[in-house]
Amino acid sequence: MKRLGRADDLWSNNSVFTYVQLTPQATLAQANQNIKQVSIKHGGTKNEIFLHSFPDWWLYSKFENGQLAGGRIEMVELFTIIAVFILLIACINFMNLSTARSEKRAKEVGVRKVVGAPRYVLIAQFLTESIILASLAGILSIGIVLLCLPAFSKLIGSSLAVDFGSPSLWLYLLGIILFTGILAGSYPAFFLSGFQPLKVLKSNFANFNHAINPRKALVVIQFTIAIILMISTLVIRQQIEHAQNRLNGYDKNNLIYVFLSGDITKNFPLIKNELINEDVAISITRSLSPVTSIWSNGMIDWEGKTSDDTHTFDSLNIDEGAVNTLGLELIEGRDLDLLKFPTDSNAALITESAQLAMGMEDPIGKNIRDEGQNWHIVGVVKDVIMGSPFEKIRPVVMYGASSWFSVMHIKLNANLPAQAAVEKTKQIFKKYNPNEPFYNFIDEEYNAKFTDTHRLGKIAGLFTFLTIFISCLGLFGLAAYMAENRRQEIGVRKVLGASVFSLVNLLNREFIILVAIACLLAFPIAY
Structure with missing residues (x-):
């Protein structure tokens, strides 16, 4: 330093x-x-x-x-919760289909009880069946993971691999299989093992289709989860659009920056003059960091500051011409101009939020103290979003030319094609600073701030699709099984003149009501 x-x-x-x-x-x-x-x-x-x-x-x-x-741990926790919900929905499907098939297994349970099988043996049998199915699903899932891993790695922008040599992996997998098998099989096991032999063997078993029953409640729960995830995905998409359209306080168009490396620092006046004289650039300034990044912050002093004030301010060192080059919007005062005002080397611009944090009604001409020296305020600009566009606006103080610089911002001539302007700029830089990295576009830097959130939206959308697909798959299985059980009823109704539409309505009415109830529950929870 x-x-x-x-x-x-x-x-x-x-x-x-x-x-x-x-x-x-x-x-x-x-x-x-x-x-x-x-x-x-x-x-x-x-x-x-x-x-x-x-x-x-x-x-x-x-x-x-x-x-x-x-x-980032919040994203990890979010998708862990979603994964648990997806697993829960799959378990609910198993519970529903198992209890729907209860009539076909009722006599088996009755016979076993008559010959002396205790209830805990029946519970163990049904749980074992469930765990075996979960184990087969676990083996199948490993193959699916290996097939999908390259595509998922591309989606999240990071290379993933499964360490099959890790004992903890197999312990986790075994734990998930056992947990899933027991969870999915618990309700059917207790439900089926509770049948009374006398009623079952006399064919006096009442169909499990009351107005309110656990199976219907489980359908409502799974669709409530699916609808909540669907709404959340839409909100994420809207949030991304909101942040992208948010006013950031500067003009990204035709703005590039170059690090002051190699010989650029000593040749800065020559490079600046040639870029402007050749009509490649309309304005140039230097700064501590790119306008899309925060490299410094801290506490400062100002006239009227109270002893208990702990505000911190983001800082951006700037050269003259910063307002024109960066496209800042002046609210009051003026830009830095060392030619007209030599004392502007110790001048400063502040943003609206900085003025509010300082409690200054008329800041022009007042002094602030930072970096061991006094700075006089010459202008107030609209708030600038230098950090994340998803966070609240922070107060920013911009210090004048006596501070140090690391970056050179160039506002390219909009009348030239972008590629032509870049090529001309590149030639001029090569003349004064050969063999050094060149430029970065500000709009590309700004768009990069949304990469993680776009990825979050895509993964949330994928998970939501899986949730809805699994929920509909379970509902389809349940509806198909119930239709199969009602084959004779459907035949009689058709003989008596019932239309296809009325039969479809008859079979779907119950499920439509359940999904409507799920919507009524999901909307306020998602809100």
Whole structure:
């Protein structure tokens, strides 16, 4: 940092990450206890600091007020819950079909009870049958997983593999098979084993088709889950569209950025002049980071700040011409202009949210203090979304030319074809900075922010399709079995002149009512 000219003594400056390797004897809790007051003690800031285990960053990366508030783990938990629901729906199908076939197995149960079979033996038999079916399904599922794994890896953007040599994998699989078999077979086992031999053997078995019964309740439950997932998928899609259409405070079109690497820094004036003189670019500015990223934040001081204020502000160092180049919208004041106002090297722009956080009614001309120096506010711009478009807008302060820069933003001439403008720009950069990486489009960087959410939407859609498909499959099996049992009734009705439509209506009426009830339950839950 010293070599780059960016070193300072400010404990409130969060422009760089700090990595700590603990000794083998140390624990994270001990380390955090020892360092939490260091920033307050040495720098007079209001915030404690703490370390976060590096392997945890991937899944646990979201914090609020110093407390862990989630991250990618939320997506993992979400799909785990959905997977459990899908498994539950499959189990419900098994329960429903088993109890629907109860009449055909009633005499078997009656005979077994007459010859002395206790109820627990019958329960064990039915559970064993269920576990055997679950085991066959488990073997089949392994083959399906291997076939689908390449496509699923492509969908989630990460290469997946099954470690068949892992003992824990087989333990988990065995546990899932046993759990599924017992769950799916539990209700039919207790239901079938409860038949009374005398009534069954006298053919006095009442059909399990009362107005309210557990089978109908299970159908309602599975379709309630399916409808909730369907609504949730639609909401995710709407949320993506909302975030994409959200005003981000800058103009992405024809805007590229280049890192100030190699000889670009020393040749910046020459590159800037040639790009503008050749009509390749209409405006150019430098900044600390791309406008799509937050590289620094921290606490600042301003006139009228109270002692208990702990607001943190995102910061973006900018050069003159930032408003025109980035397409920022001025609300009051002006852009930085070093030619007209040499003191603008220590000027700053703030966003609406920053003005609100500071409680300034008339901020133009007032001073703020950060990075060890005073900055005078010359303009207020509309809020800028530099971080995630799915999160709330954060206050941003933009510091002038006496701060350091890492990026060069170029607003290409819209009158030139994009490819031609890029090629001309590329030639000019090669002239002053050969053999260095070139450019990135801001609109592509911004669209990349939606990659994870688009992936979430696709996976949720896939899971929802599976849920609806499995639910309808179970309902189809149930309806087909009931129609088979009512074959004689259907024949008599047709002889008496019943139309196909009236028969379809007769068979479907019960299921339509159940799905309607599921909708009434699902809508408020999804809401």
